[in-house]
Amino acid sequence: MSTSPRSGAYRAAIAPAGIVAAASALLLALLVLPVISLLLRVPPGVLLERLRSPVVTQALWLSLLTSLASTLLVLGLGLPVAYLLAGRRFVGKRVVEALIDLPMVLPPTVAGVGLLLAFGRVGLVGRFLAPLGITVPFTVAAVVLAQAFVSGPFFVNAARAGFEAVDPQYLRAAATLRSSAAYAFLRVVLPLSVPALLAGAAMTWARALGEFGATITFAGNLPGVTQTMPLAVYIALQSDLEAAVALSVILLIFSFTLLLALRNLPGRTWR
Amino acid sequence: MLQAELAKRLGTFHLDAALSAEPGKTLVLVGENGSGKSTILNLLAGLIDLDRGRVALDGVVLEDTARGVRTPAHLRPVGFVFQEYALFPHLSVFENVAFGLRAQRLSHAPVTRRVRAVLDQLGIAGLAAQRPPALSGGQRQRVALARALAVEPRLLLLDEPLAALDLQTRAQVRAELRRRLAALTCATILVTHDAHEALLFGDQIAVLDGGRVVQMGGRDELLRHPRSDYVAQLMGLNFFQGKVTAKEDGGVAVVEIGGGRVRVAGPVGEDQVFLVVDPREVTLHLEAPAGSAQNVFQGPIVEMVPEPPYGDRVRVALGTRPPLVAEVTARAVASLGLREGMTVHASVKATAPRMFS
Numbered sequence: 001m002s003t004s005p006r007s008g009a010y011r012a013a014i015a016p017a018g019i020v021a022a023a024s025a026l027l028l029a030l031l032v033l034p035v036i037s038l039l040l041r042v043p044p045g046v047l048l049e050r051l052r053s054p055v056v057t058q059a060l061w062l063s064l065l066t067s068l069a070s071t072l073l074v075l076g077l078g079l080p081v082a083y084l085l086a087g088r089r090f091v092g093k094r095v096v097e098a099l100i101d102l103p104m105v106l107p108p109t110v111a112g113v114g115l116l117l118a119f120g121r122v123g124l125v126g127r128f129l130a131p132l133g134i135t136v137p138f139t140v141a142a143v144v145l146a147q148a149f150v151s152g153p154f155f156v157n158a159a160r161a162g163f164e165a166v167d168p169q170y171l172r173a174a175a176t177l178r179s180s181a182a183y184a185f186l187r188v189v190l191p192l193s194v195p196a197l198l199a200g201a202a203m204t205w206a207r208a209l210g211e212f213g214a215t216i217t218f219a220g221n222l223p224g225v226t227q228t229m230p231l232a233v234y235i236a237l238q239s240d241l242e243a244a245v246a247l248s249v250i251l252l253i254f255s256f257t258l259l260l261a262l263r264n265l266p267g268r269t270w271r
Numbered sequence: 272m273l274q275a276e277l278a279k280r281l282g283t284f285h286l287d288a289a290l291s292a293e294p295g296k297t298l299v300l301v302g303e304n305g306s307g308k309s310t311i312l313n314l315l316a317g318l319i320d321l322d323r324g325r326v327a328l329d330g331v332v333l334e335d336t337a338r339g340v341r342t343p344a345h346l347r348p349v350g351f352v353f354q355e356y357a358l359f360p361h362l363s364v365f366e367n368v369a370f371g372l373r374a375q376r377l378s379h380a381p382v383t384r385r386v387r388a389v390l391d392q393l394g395i396a397g398l399a400a401q402r403p404p405a406l407s408g409g410q411r412q413r414v415a416l417a418r419a420l421a422v423e424p425r426l427l428l429l430d431e432p433l434a435a436l437d438l439q440t441r442a443q444v445r446a447e448l449r450r451r452l453a454a455l456t457c458a459t460i461l462v463t464h465d466a467h468e469a470l471l472f473g474d475q476i477a478v479l480d481g482g483r484v485v486q487m488g489g490r491d492e493l494l495r496h497p498r499s500d501y502v503a504q505l506m507g508l509n510f511f512q513g514k515v516t517a518k519e520d521g522g523v524a525v526v527e528i529g530g531g532r533v534r535v536a537g538p539v540g541e542d543q544v545f546l547v548v549d550p551r552e553v554t555l556h557l558e559a560p561a562g563s564a565q566n567v568f569q570g571p572i573v574e575m576v577p578e579p580p581y582g583d584r585v586r587v588a589l590g591t592r593p594p595l596v597a598e599v600t601a602r603a604v605a606s607l608g609l610r611e612g613m614t615v616h617a618s619v620k621a622t623a624p625r626m627f628s
Contacts, residue, residue, distance in 0.1 A: 169357040172318050175344040176351035177371035178422055187370070191361045 038252060041245045050246035058224045059232035060250065066140060066228060067208040070147035074155045074204050079197075082159035083185065104153045111149050112217025119145070119218075142219035143226050147208035154203040162196025163189055202262045206255055272330075273426050273458050277314050278323040286310050286482040292426070292458040292475070294329075299473030300462045301505065306479040308462040309354075312428045315460070316351050317344035328425055328458075345374070350419030350457075352429040356411045358403035364414050365390070365399040371422035389417045393451070408436040409444045416451065427452075429461040433468065445471065446628055467547055470494075470510045471627065478502050495588060495596065496576075503578055507586065509548035509596055523621055529593040533566050536621040545627040550586065552623035553597035556616040557607060566619045568595060572611050577601070585609075589617055 042050075050056055084090075085097065103111060119126045119136040126136065136142050166189050174184035190197075212230040219226040221235065229251050236244035273292040280286075286307040292298040300308045313319045315326060317333065320341065326334040328349075333342045358367050368389055372382045390396040393413045403411060412432060419427060432448060433441050449471055452459050461472050469476050470490055477487040478501070486493060486502045494510055497503035513528030526533045526544060533546060554560075559567060570591030578584040578598070585604050587597045595617050599609075609615070 167357070169353060169355065170359060172344075173351065173353060173357040173359070174370070174374070175318060176316050176347075176349060177374055177418065178345050179370070179374040180345055183374050187374075188359060 035252060038245060038248050042242060042249060046242065047246050047249060050243055051250070053243070055223060055232060055236075056243070056247060056250075059227055059229045059247065062140075062143070062224070062227065063209060063229040066143045067147060067205055067211075070144045070151060070208045071155075071201060071205045073144065073148045074152045074208075075201060078152060078156045079159060082156050082163060085156070086160045086163035100153050100156050102153075103150045108146075108150055108211065108213025108215075109217050112146060112214035115142070115146060115149060115214065115218040137218060138220040138222065138226060140219075140225060143215055143228060146214035146218045147211045150211055150214055151204040151207035154207055155200040158196050158200025158203065159193065162193035162200070165196065166192045199262055202258055206258050209255065210251070273315070273326075273328050273460075275315060275326045276324040277311060277321060277326070279310060279314060279319070280322055281310065284310075284482055286314075288477075288479070288482070288484045290460075290477060290484070290487075292460055294425075294458050295456050296474040297452050297459040297461055297472050298475045298477060299469040300460060300477050300479055301464065301466060301469035301473075302479030303464055303505075307482040308464075308479055309430055310482075311479075312351070312430050312460065312462055315426065316349050316428060317342060317347050348423075348425040350422060350424030350427045352412075352415045352419050352427070352432050354431045355435050356403075356415040358411060358414055358418070360403050362402070363399065364395065364401050364403070364406070367403065367414055368417045368421050370418065375422075385421060389421045393417045393420075407440070409440045412436065412444055412448070416448075420455075423457075425457050427455065427457050427459045429459070431462055431464070433463070433465075442628060448472075466505050466508060467625070467627065469506065470508070470547065471545060476506070478506060497586075503586070503598075507550055507596070507598070509546075509550060509553070511546040511548075511593055513544055513546060515542055515544055524626070526626075531568065531592040533593070533619070533624060534621045535624045535626050537626060543628065546624045547627070548595070548619060548624045550596045550598035552619060553595055554618045555587065555597055555599055555603070555607065555609065556618060559616050560618050562618075566621065568592065568617045568619075569614065570595075570617070571614050572609060575604070575609065575611055589615070591617055595619075 051060075081096075081100070085093070085100075116123070116137055118124050119129070119142070121127065121130050121135070129136065136145065170188050170192070171184055174188050179187070210230055211228070212234070215226065215228060216231055216234075221227050221231050223232075227235070229247060233244050233247045233251070236247060272294060273290070275291070276289045278287050284305070284307070288307065288311060290298065290311070300311060302308050310319070314321055314324075321334055321336050323336050324334070325332065325337070328347075332338075332340055333347055334340060359370065362370065365386055369382050369386045372385055377385075386399075387396065390399055393416060395410065395413050395417060398406065398410060398414070403414065406414065412435070415432075433445055436444055445468070452461070452472065461468075463469055463472070473490060475487065475489060476493050477484045478493065479485070480501050486498050490510065493502065493506045494508060497507040511526075511528040511533070513526040513533070515524050516527045516532075517525040519525065519534070522536060522538065524535050524537075524544075526535055526546060528546065535546065559569070568589070568591035570589050572587055573590045573594075574588040576586045576588075578586060583601050584598055585601055587599060587604075587609065589595045589597065597617055603609075607615075
C-alpha cells in the first residue's frame with residue numbers, strides 16, 4: 001500500500017501516534033499470541049513425526065482434495081454469476097446479491113443444517129436422488145458441497161469486482177473491432193481480471209480449507225471419508241492435545257503461506 | 272459515402288444533426304465540450320442507439336429507426352480511434368492490431384500478413400512486440416490508427432486524436448496524421464474542439480453547438496462567411512498555407528503565401544507551414560503605418576459584413592495579397608469611413624500569426 005500525502009495528513013491530524021501504536025500493538029498481540037503459542041508448543045521433531053501418523057495424513061489429503069474440488073466447483077459456477085452481476089441490471093439483482101453474500105454471515109452450522117434438509121433422504125432434492133441410489137450426506141461429495149457453500153461468496157465478489165474494474169472503453173474498442181461480446185469477454189475482460197480472479201480463488205481455497213461447522217453437520221466426521229483437517233483437530237483435542245496442536249500448526253503454516261503469496265501476486269496494473 | 276440523420280436525447284441534452292462524408296475526404300466535427308461531437312461518433316459506430324434517424328454507408332443502411340433496422344457495432348465496417356486510444360494493455364502492439372482480424376476468425380497467415388503490412392505502412396513494425404504501456408503518446412496514436420485501419424473500415428472515426436498528447440509531440444504528430452489521413456480512401460470523420468485543428472484536417476467542417484450543426488462547409492466558406500457569431504468566434508480566422516523562404520535575426524521567419532509575404536516571430540519549424548491569424552489582430556489604416564515589427568498589406572475592401580447578432584463588429588474582407596479578413600468595431604468603420612471598394616492598409620504584427628507545421 002502506498003501512502004498518499006492526504007492519508008498522511010489525515011493520520012497526523014486525527015490519530016496521535018501513541019494511540020495508533022498502542023492499538024496496533026494490542027491487536028497484533030491478539031493475532032500473534034495464539035500463533036506463537038501453537039508454534040512453541042510442539043517441537044519440530046514431534047511435528048514431523050505426527051505428520052506421518054495415518055489419521056493426520058488421511059485428513060491432510062482429504063482436506064487438500066476436497067478444498068481443491070470445491071474451489072474448482074466455485075470457479076466454474078461462480079464465473080458466470082460474477083459476469084452476470086458485473087454486467088447488466090435485471091429484476092431481482094439485489095436479491096441475488098444478498099443470497100450470494102448470505103454464507104459469509106450465516107453460522108456454518110446453520111448452513112450445514114440447511115444442506116442436510118435439502119440433500120437428506122427426505123430433503124427437497126434428496127428425495128429425488130434417493131431412488132437413484134445417490135446419497136449425498138456423510139460422503140466426500142457432502143464435504144465438497146459444504147465447502148463450496150461457505151466459500152463461494154469470496155470468489156464471486158472478487159471476480160465481480162475484477163470485471164467491473166475493467167475500463168469500459170476497452171469493451172467499446174473491442175466492439176468497433178468486429179468483436180462479439182463473448183469474444184471481448186474471453187480476450188479482454190478475462191485476461192485483465194486475472195489478478196482479481198487469482199485473489200478470489202485463493203481466498204476461496206483458504207476458506208474451504210478451514211471449513212468446519214457446515215462440514216461436521218452435513219458430512220459428519222468419518223475418518224478417511226469426511227474427516228478433514230479442521231475436524232481432525234477438533235477430535236484430536238478430546239484425546240491427544242499434541243496431535244491437535246501438530247495438525248493446527250500445519251493448517252496455520254499453510255494458510256499463512258497462501259495469504260502471503262496472495263499479497264505477492266504479480267500486482268499488474270495496466271494503466 | 273456516409274449519409275446520416277441522427278437524433279438522440281441524453282438527459283437534458285438533445286442531439287439533432289444531419290451529416291454526410293465522402294470517401295477519401297475528412298469531415299471535421301468541431302465544437303466545444305458538450306456540443307455533441309463524441310455522441311455523433313458513438314452513434315455512427317453503433318456504440319449507442321439512435322432515438323430516431325438513419326445511417327447509410329456506401330448504400331448499405333446500418334441503422335434506420337423508421338424501418339427497425341439496426342446493425343450492431345461489431346458488424347459495422349467502421350474503425351474508431353478513441354481519445355485515449357484504448358489500446359489493450361495486456362496485448363502486444365502486434366496483437367492489438369491483429370485483434371479485429373482474429374475476432375473475425377481469420378486464419379493465421381492472412382492475419383500476420385495484414386498486420387505486418389499495416390505496421391509497415393505506419394512505420395511501427397519495430398514496436399510489434401512492445402506493450403502499449405511502454406509506448407510514447409505519439410507511438411500509441413499510430414498503433415491505435417493501425418488497429419482501426421487493419422480491419423479495412425469504410426468509415427474511420429477519430430475522437431480528439433491529438434488531445435492525449437503533450438504540446439511538444441502534438442505538433443509533430445499532427446502533421447504526420449494529416450498526411451496519413453489525406454492518403455486514405457475511406458471516409459474519415461475527425462472530432463476536435465480546436466479550431467486550428469479543424470482547419471488543418473477538414474476538407475469539410477461541421478460546426479456543432481448544443482447538439483446541432485450550426486454550419487457545414489469547406490474551409491474557405493467557414494473562414495470567409497461564418498453564418499453565426501458562434502462560428503465566427505470559433506472559426507472566423509485567417510488561414511494560410513505557405514513556405515518559409517528566409518529567416519531573419521531575432522527569430523523572425525519570412526513566409527511566402529499566395530503572392531505575398533508575412534513576417535512571423537517565433538520558433539521556425541519545417542519548410543511547409545500553416546499560418547493562422549485572428550481577424551481581430553488585423554488593424555486597418557487609411558495611411559501606411561510606421562513600425563518595423565509589422566506586416567503591412569495594401570488592397571481594396573471586397574466585402575463588409577456586420578457580425579451577428581448585434582452588428583457591433585464588422586468583418587472586412589480585403590483584396591490584399593494574401594487575402595485577409597479583418598474584424599473591426601462598428602465605431603472604427605464609422606470613424607475611418609470604411610466602405611466597400613475603398614483601398615486601405617492592413618497591418619499585422621509579426622507576433623500575431625500562429626504558425627503550424
